[in-house]
Amino acid sequence: MDIFPMTAQSRSHSHIQSHILITGASSGIGAALALNYARSGTHLILWGRNQERLEQIAKKAQQHGASTETHVIDLNNTNHALECLQHIDSDHPIDICIFAAGISDIRPETELTELPHIVQNIACVNFSTPITLATEMAKRMAIRKSGNIALIGSVAAFHDLPMASAYSGSKAGLARFSTALHAAMKPHNVFVTLISPGYVDTPMSQRLVGARPFLVSPQKAARLISKAIGQGRAHLLFPRIFFITKVLEYLMPRSITHRLLRIANVKQNPSTLK
Template sequence: MKFCVLMKQAAIIPHKTILITGASSGIGAALAQHYAQTHTHLILWGRSQKRLSQVAQSVEKKGATAECHSIDLTNIDEALTALRNQDSLTPITHFIFAAGLGDMRKEGELAEEPSLVTELCLVNFTTPATLATEMANRMATRGGGAIAFIGSVAAFHDLPMSTAYSGSKAGLARFSTALHAAMSPHKVYVTLISPGYVDTPMSQRLSGKLPFLISPQKAAQKIHRAISRRKAHLIFPWPFAFFAFLEGHLPRPVVHRILRLSTMQQTPRKTECSDT
């Protein structure tokens, strides 16, 4: 685990301490900017130390304090230890899981590589579920808090070219709503965010049309509003909620035939372009 030095340490206790994973780019970085204000302390996790430092410097200009840590979410033990140490040092009021990986089956392959499936499931589901469980217990003991997962509308569709991605996001979606049911009586509010196409490094790798594409800044506004209102689930833009409803009511063979016609492809993934 690598970290950057805490910048402009505040002399007062912050009103909010927000940990954001995937904060070095995309939705995570946009959320850091959106939450940045006086009396807010931001803990930024991501893979790129350089980009994390840039985000930290930017949010401090808005009056927030920030620290950043380069953490590999495929290493669950390391991430869990880092979370426990962080929360013991500075109790976290909001935990937002914005990190994510996306990939597709390569042209000519019958199925995805097993190693790819393992990596996507760790980052998109297993590690977030593990850390959220630890954080939920700690928040409940303290009397409340907020946890949010950035999922995907892919969770509600059987994507033949991205079985690991859609499957891992589906697991995250069910875990989130179940955790919401378990923790609401303890004033720990869990929010699932299921966006469509957002203009992030992940979506920029895709070829073809990206309908209803929105900016990370617009997405951050919607996510912040949903968390503050303690919504259990938000799908945006709204047409994707309709698509999910429609697919759920069509015969499965018909849906699969339509999805197999997709010509969506993507460029090879780079390690530094792994944040949602």
């Protein structure tokens, strides 16, 4: 039995110019990035948990001239994801690797804390699995002296969110890992880019109840992200207004910022993690 399930458009690899792997490609930012990169001469390796949605994105990408393959991967299984990545890169070296998959949750109003099993899932999908895979790709790209890695974080990394401590904590860890890996890999001509978006109009943010200030479309987010990756930037934060909130929280006494964040009382529609 093939442990690397794949569907692919027929192609000759001799004419492929670049191989791009995107996790979380079945929706949201990952799907928008897949379509943004879709063009003749590009081979897209799309990872996600929903085979049907992955195939829909793959077909759209093919219409723009890209070749595609899809892999149903559960990032809660770090070892299997790592094995798949090693297999794919050994077959056809990856030029750009974008870790866009992520999950979020907000503490239920009836609970004093977030639910432990959900915290575990968030830590694995948002932090431990992507940094494991990014480390493997960094080593392989460093040997080849070429490559780009991008990790999709969040502006939540810079704020102590009382109602989403696991989410903000996982993104904070991812942010520090990303900038540290960038420092380590730049001498090897491998560029690691941390992406810190604010509200993007994706299924994840659509679960929130209330205003989503400075909302950005997935398509605009994908354009900004691909440009930053192409430039080899260490960090992209958008919209820029969130740079101001980051600085303000750093300058204000923590007791005051925590009080304000508790008052915010963000809620979400009843839902399971998707």
